Amino acid sequence: ELKVEQNPLFLSMQEGKNYTIYCNYSTTSDRLYWYRQDPGKSLESLFVLLSNGAVKQEGRLMASLDTKARLSTLHITAAVHDLSATYFCAVVGAGNQFYFGTGTSLTVIP
């Protein structure tokens, strides 16, 4: 089974700071997705990364994909409180099922 690991699992950061969340996966895949989940809510799609070297940016979030290293990063720039949520990466397996990472719970402190 494809394994997807994220680190850190928990992240507490001050407003205005930068940080990066890492997503490693165990087997070859050229499709990686990032989702956001607010407490008690569903998962919302943030980014779709479809090739090696892909980079997507939306507001204070930027995601990148290195398929050779089997690594994706989600970089947060100048964090604000509204970014507090749990972030999941997901990798597509051979059968088109999406395998989700362990999640990173982000808390941005004013």
Next chain:
Amino acid sequence: EPEVTQTPSHQVTQMGQEVILRCVPISNHLYFYWYRQILGQKVEFLVSFYNNEISEKSEIFDDQFSVERPDGSNFTLKIRSTKLEDSAMYFCASRPGRTDGELFFGEGSRLTVL
């Protein structure tokens, strides 16, 4: 904007009872999924469904679980005899036919087994 809808939003049941969770995927999507999330934990794949049959299932999806697409719109997950450990949030998701499409999730059905 089209969305995936799920019912019920919350169901409480006794251990051993049958439960059916319902989902209406986005109308032009071709792939359908069920995931579950135990409180505060990771999102676990249960089953994927394409062309009116199961395409993949996980180890969690044992004989107690089944899925159906009884008509052109609904997609159901049935748990025949619920156990305490089935308590979780169950998410239905769908995606378009193209290979790069992302999953669109419903709001989830919270199942509590007593």
